Amino acid sequence: MALDLGTILTAIEVVQRAIAIYHRVDELPSQMKHLGQRMERMNLFLVRFEAFVTNKPDTAYAALFSGQKDELAGVLESINGHAATAHDLFDRYEKGILSRTHDLQFRIKWATQLWFALVDSTPEKIQAVMDDIEFDRVLLSDYLSLMNAQGVEILVNNAKPQPQTGDDAGADKDKTKNNKEKKHDSKKGKKGANASKDNEKQPTSPLAVASKRPPPSPSPSPSPMPPRRDYKILFVDPYNLGRSVVAEALMKLLGQLTLRANGSWRISEIHSAGFFTKNQSNCVDVIEGLDYSYESFNLGVRERNEAPEAAALAAVFDNNMYEYPFKKTIRDALAGRSAHGLRQDMFRHYDFIIVFTSREHDNVIKLKEALHRSGGANLGQLPRGKGRVLHLGAFVARDGGRPREITTPPKNPDSAAFRHDWNVKVAQIKTAIKRFLKQEMAWQRPEKKAL
Incomplete structure (x- = not known):
């Protein structure tokens, strides 16, 4: 599949066709409701993607290697296939169709519901479709982050997701309101029904489905949830000997510095590992x-x-930066351990898996896909926000649209230049980490007087 604007628009069309039926059908089983909500989330990501490519037609894919473009095209193809499956489920449920191949159809609604619940679309089958759709969305999110497209603001106000208390909370209320409006409209007669069918055939804009939900009711808003303080971060490089350890050390130092100044620190775990270790x-x-x-x-x-x-640790610790007792504690802990590799539960356990080059980003994405296909890691059922793969170089100045590649200095331990190169690399990583913290954690740098 080619990666172009038409490919994205095709995926949006398939997803929105499924969402249109989801909005139209009354009294869906619980799992079918959740499936519709997953499709709505997918639609928002695709609309953002389409707007980003439309606004930057010449540079939208500058951050991707040719192989990564092929992988992203494959993600869109997968979205098309899984969205088509969801559309077929909603369509057959609405029309009471048991089997398209054998032209079997129920005439009464309760029989259709019973068939779907007990035979054709058990909760396990629907869950499998939901898992595939959610995993497609997670992969798309990883690529949008690499392309610097996650922050695109293109949705109208009433298309933005409303505050939620659970994975798909709040959607049922909107769905109930839509169903009531639908029942009222059905009283207008056959002419109105035919007009509705004609309108269904008209092409829709990318925002059509995203903008369909009514504005929130004027009822009192729930109290805002307190900010999370349990984020978990894993830094990954090939062998867990240099950049990943440096990044772990710097983030732990910044964390202790922030807590010492009574600042807000929202990370509970910081680790590093080697991809090929x-x-x-x-x-x-x-x-x-x-x-x-x-x-x-x-x-x-x-x-x-x-x-x-040793030179990497020296560049972090052998200086006057952060001269507090916690500095020695962090250094001793890192210097006294050996490199270790990745675990299959990393995408479920960590909120952010942060890499330093596009090569490492591509490798980690492929590992995520492989673990998902194997079925052992249950990556289609990741808690929301878990397992995001980020390129740390995306948080510093980009090279011609590409994230800055934070590579390992050429190794020459006997040269003074080797330590100098690590000093430069540490400064680069520290700058990127601070920008990551500000963007993702709303972190504020502690004031000196507070220390």
């Missing part, structure tokens, strides 16, 4: 079997039970 990894077989976009992306799995790069 065998020690403590249970992903080795999957990693070795990946279909890498380029042969050079496969660096080879190694044991690597060694300590972090």
Whole structure:
């Protein structure tokens, strides 16, 4: 499948056709309601994507390698297929169709509901479709983040998601209101029904379905939820010896500095790991079997039970930065451990998996896809916001639209330039981490007087 604007618009059309029936049908089973809500979330991401590409037709894909473009096209193709499955389920439920191949159809509504509940579309079958759609959305989100497209503001006010208390809370109230309006409209007679069918055939804009829901009722809003303070972050590089350890150290130092100044710190866990590191990894077989976009992306799995790069740790700690007791504690903990690899539950456990180059981003995305296909990690049922893959270089100045590649300095331990190169690299990583914290955590740098 080619990756162009037409491909995106086709996916939007298929998704919105399914959503249109979801809005129209009364008294859907619970799982079918959740399926419709997942489709609505997918629609919002696709609309953002379409607006980003429309506004930047020449540079929208500048952040992607050719292999990544192919992968993104594959994600859109998968969205089309799963959206078509959802559309078929909604359509057959609405029309009482048991089987398209055998032209079987129920004439009474309760029989259709019973068939769907007990035979044709059990909760397990619907859940499988929901999982696939949600995983497609997670992958699309990862690519939009890499392309710097996540922040595009293109939705009208009443298309923005309303405050929710659960995974899909709030949608049922809107659905009930739509059903009442639909019942009222049905009293207008056959002529109105025919007009409704004619309108259904008309092409819709990308915002048509997203803007369909009515504005929120004037009832009192619930109290805002307190900000999360349990975010978990994992830094990943090939062997967990340099950049990932540096990033872990810097974020832990900033965390202790913020807490010392009585500031707001919303991260509970900070770790690092090596993609190709065998020690403590249970992903080795999957990693070795990946279909890498380029042969050079496969660096080879190694044991690597060694300590972090001494020059990298020195660039972080052998200076006057953050001269507090916690500095030595953090250094001793990092210097005394050996490199370790990835675990299959990483996408479920961590909110952010942060990498340093586009190669590493591509490899981690492929690992996520492979684990999802294997079925062992249940990645289609990730809690909302979990397992996001971010390129740290996207938080510093971009190179011609691409995220800045934060690479490892050329290794020459006997050269003074090697330590200098690590000093530069540490400064770059620290700047990117601070911008990440400000953007994703609303972090504020502690004032000196507060320390």
